[in-house]
Amino acid sequence: MISTSFYKNKIITACIVVAVAMITALSCNKPFPNTLQGSNNPGAQNPAIVNKTLVIVVDGAVGEEVQAATPPVLNSLVDFSIYSWDGLSDFKNNTITNQYAWSTLLTGVNSAKHNVTGTDFSGNNFATYPTIFSRLKQVAPQLRTSAFCSSDEVATNLASDATVKNSYAGDDAATKEGVKAELNTNNPSFVLAQFHSVDAAGMAGAYSAGDPGYKNAILTVDGYIGEILTAMRNRSNFKNENWMVIITSNKGSNTAYNVPAALWSAFNDQRHNTFFFCYNPRFNSINPTKPGSIIPYLGTSPYYNGTQSQNKRAKVLSGGTTYDIGSSGSYTIQCKVKIPPGGYYYPAILSKRASFSGGVVGWVFFLEGNYWQVNFGQSGKGNRQIRGGVICDGQWHTLTVVIRQVDASTRNVYTYTDGVLYTSVSPSTRNINSYGNLNSPQPLTVGNLPPDNVTNLSNYLVTDIRMYNTDLSDNYVVNNYCQTDVASSDPYKSNLIGYWPCTSVNTDNTMSDLSVNNHSLVLDSYSPGSFNDMSTLVCPTITDGIYKTVPNAVDVVFQTYQWMGISVLSSWGLDGKTWVPTYSDLGG
Numbered sequence: 001m002i003s004t005s006f007y008k009n010k011i012i013t014a015c016i017v018v019a020v021a022m023i024t025a026l027s028c029n030k031p032f033p034n035t036l037q038g039s040n041n042p043g044a045q046n047p048a049i050v051n052k053t054l055v056i057v058v059d060g061a062v063g064e065e066v067q068a069a070t071p072p073v074l075n076s077l078v079d080f081s082i083y084s085w086d087g088l089s090d091f092k093n094n095t096i097t098n099q100y101a102w103s104t105l106l107t108g109v110n111s112a113k114h115n116v117t118g119t120d121f122s123g124n125n126f127a128t129y130p131t132i133f134s135r136l137k138q139v140a141p142q143l144r145t146s147a148f149c150s151s152d153e154v155a156t157n158l159a160s161d162a163t164v165k166n167s168y169a170g171d172d173a174a175t176k177e178g179v180k181a182e183l184n185t186n187n188p189s190f191v192l193a194q195f196h197s198v199d200a201a202g203m204a205g206a207y208s209a210g211d212p213g214y215k216n217a218i219l220t221v222d223g224y225i226g227e228i229l230t231a232m233r234n235r236s237n238f239k240n241e242n243w244m245v246i247i248t249s250n251k252g253s254n255t256a257y258n259v260p261a262a263l264w265s266a267f268n269d270q271r272h273n274t275f276f277f278c279y280n281p282r283f284n285s286i287n288p289t290k291p292g293s294i295i296p297y298l299g300t301s302p303y304y305n306g307t308q309s310q311n312k313r314a315k316v317l318s319g320g321t322t323y324d325i326g327s328s329g330s331y332t333i334q335c336k337v338k339i340p341p342g343g344y345y346y347p348a349i350l351s352k353r354a355s356f357s358g359g360v361v362g363w364v365f366f367l368e369g370n371y372w373q374v375n376f377g378q379s380g381k382g383n384r385q386i387r388g389g390v391i392c393d394g395q396w397h398t399l400t401v402v403i404r405q406v407d408a409s410t411r412n413v414y415t416y417t418d419g420v421l422y423t424s425v426s427p428s429t430r431n432i433n434s435y436g437n438l439n440s441p442q443p444l445t446v447g448n449l450p451p452d453n454v455t456n457l458s459n460y461l462v463t464d465i466r467m468y469n470t471d472l473s474d475n476y477v478v479n480n481y482c483q484t485d486v487a488s489s490d491p492y493k494s495n496l497i498g499y500w501p502c503t504s505v506n507t508d509n510t511m512s513d514l515s516v517n518n519h520s521l522v523l524d525s526y527s528p529g530s531f532n533d534m535s536t537l538v539c540p541t542i543t544d545g546i547y548k549t550v551p552n553a554v555d556v557v558f559q560t561y562q563w564m565g566i567s568v569l570s571s572w573g574l575d576g577k578t579w580v581p582t583y584s585d586l587g588g
Contacts, residue, residue, distance in 0.1 A: 060199025061249035068209035071222035108557030207253035276551035299503025306347030306457030313447035362440030389417030
């Protein structure tokens with residue numbers, strides 16, 4: 001017989017499970033704070049004033065080229081807009097088709113979510129990530145939404161849930177007239193106008209303001225935008241409406257920026273370059289721009305010291321024989337250093353040997369005067385040294401040693417400083433083949449090697465340490481030495497046997513190895529050295545956060561929802577952000 005307490009416990013447990021599920025569901029659906037519904041937004045404070053949105057999309061309008069074409073209507077909006085000529089359709093290194101770009105712009109999510117990547121809409125995930133028309137129909141069905149599209153496929157695939165949708169088979173002039181008629185005679189809350197002639201002109205000629213056809217197309221559409229804005233301002237009830245107008249391109253050009261994969265940046269790729277205007281007559285001018293050509297190199301790394309008494313070293317204690325270079329084969333060892341100005345004699349920087357003494361087996365990077373060298377030692381053979389360039393100037397430099405097995409009797413060593421090969425070395429001096437097996441039982445070590453130290457070198461930094469089980473090509477070293485990250489497409493990524501960025505230290509005083517071997521550097525002692533340096537010799541990877549300092553295509557939908565007072569739930573998974581305006585004292 002089952003006691004009544006059993007049933008009570010089962011009921012209590014079930015209630016707890018249901019309650020937890022409800023709380024979890026509610027927390028997952030928590031709306032984002034609406035930063036556009038503040039005290040300066042009349043539509044948020046006065047029910048008689050209605051917030052509305054007009055979105056104008058100009059396909060294939062490269063932001064920098066639109067700016068160069070000096071469009072008069074857009075330029076007249078600068079003083080009343082959040083605007084940028086450095087906007088982005090996407091910041092991933094993907095081929096941007098119109099279908100890809102339209103989907104990103106009208107869903108507010110990136111291609112990894114909406115699944116449109118090619119020249120059609122097959123495989124789309126609009127059921128999970130619906131377009132703004134479908135979402136508004138779901139959450140605010142009382143609103144009139146309108147789509148006027150030069151491209152039929154936009155109306156068919158992305159605006160199917162609009163209250164009214166018209167397409168004009170590539171006729172931008174007819175598209176403009178359709179928008180004007182809607183604004184003149186109806187009461188829409190959200191209006192989309194999509195123009196395609198600029199992209200068509202770019203395809204026929206060049207995506208450049210220097211191309212007459214492309215420039216003329218930009219200026220013609222700019223005139224259409226002026227006519228639409230006039231129609232909006234002439235609405236009979238305009239004084240009781242608070243219109244936000246977003247004018248943007250869906251994408252840039254169709255020509256990929258031809259650079260090595262590791263050097264690619266969305267900011268340099270015209271396929272991704274868009275323009276963005278968020279206009280209201282009461283907005284103050286705000287101009288988000290892309291960062292300059294130099295991205296700061298920043299992080300926190302251990303300070304090292306060239307003094308015997310300073311036990312500031314980092315060692316790979318779990319590496320075993322992983323970093324031995326043996327008696328044959330090709331390898332590459334690379335690191336970045338920041339050495340204080342001065343002249344220093346023989347402090348070790350990076351090594352795998354017991355000491356710097358002559359005849360001790362292994363290798364070591366060290367300083368001599370204001371330059372660096374690499375030293376190979378072998379019992380009974382003394383040391384062989386190959387010089388590098390000048391580095392003791394308080395600036396970041398990249399040191400690269402390439403060990404290349406040329407043939408059975410030739411194992412040459414090449415030193416590069418910031419990608420520049422040091423050439424004043426005779427062929428015989430480069431050859432270390434006669435030094436035989438250079439394996440050392442000592443761990444890979446960053447910092448001094450007692451007892452071979454000096455007392456006047458302190459607080460230097462060593463970062464971005466890499467070891468490859470192959471010889472990097474001269475061309476690769478020249479083009480990639482400044483990088484601080486390894487791209488997924490990097491041709492030598494699979495050859496990395498050790499990779500320590502050394503720009504952060506873990507709580508257990510280790511620095512992580514990002515290669516497949518996962519052998520951490522362990523600090524003997526830790527003195528933090530924070531840095532945030534601008535250098536033409538270091539080119540850090542641009543992070544997602546830096547790309548978001550300019551408007552992105554995914555921001556359009558998020559901005560529209562917030563302006564119109566639609567609660568954006570976290571479960572919608574939108575990828576955009578809000579661009580918060582400041583207001584002038586003048587009314588609209």
